Amino acid sequence: MNVFKTDIDRLADVIKCTPSDLNLDVVVGCPSCYLDYARQQLPSIIGVAAQNCYKVAKGNFSGEISAAMIEDCGCEWVILGHPERRTIFHEPDDLIREKVTHALKSGLKVVACVCETKEDRDEGRTWQVLEAQMASLASSISDWSRVVIAFEALWASNTGILATNNQVQEVLSQLRQWLRHNVSHSVADTTRIIYAGSVSSDNCQQMARLADLDGFLVGSGALTSDIVDIIRASRMSSSQLWGEQQRLVATSHLITNIKQLRFSNLSLRPNTCRAIRNI
């Protein structure tokens, strides 16, 4: 709930120049009322994701949208179980699992989120919480090739506290090991696991080097020129995915300020210029 149509226009203007040979998926998370508009404005190389959808195809569920509606808008992604859905709207694991089941069955690709809160970390139950979320999600997934796992350290999102690289890598590694032991080696080796929690220009390059990191889910950084650096860092990521999967950057918000930066030399840093050219 951070942007309007004019922001989509600005984003589209910049991103139309994006070359098509990126070894990277860039997916723009979008409020449901703008899905259709965003899909029309953005180049086809950029994915568009809904930020939620309901668990059934059709019916009397006022205020909800369905997977079929997302597809009808020409979009192929949905973000499910976002930490804000889990914590602010109290979506339980079971509901998220049902949504993931339905979205996949409907043909969408899913960014499935797991998260830990500050209390989870302080009380030493991070892995217990994440494992329960993973187990619930995994029971709904038959085709992992259309699933990206996003881990968010909620305590490091807009709090002024940053997760260290070690803290992030530790969890990402645990998530991959969990997939290895509970799903399969090939799923562990090919499923993209991305990180969310105040990813910015300042920390994206170091994080991109983490062994088990395959991209980012970006919130506030997608509202500034930082997203250019983040996309660039993701492209250079050292993750070792097998098979056809590419690294991924998903935004839960639209990128708003790139055009403004592009045409405002005062606020355009040299590395941002280069990054814009390179994407």
Ligand SMILES: O=C[C@H](O)COP(=O)(O)O
């Ligand atoms: O959807 C994005 C995540 O909630 C992360 O947001 P953030 O990058 O502002 O911490």
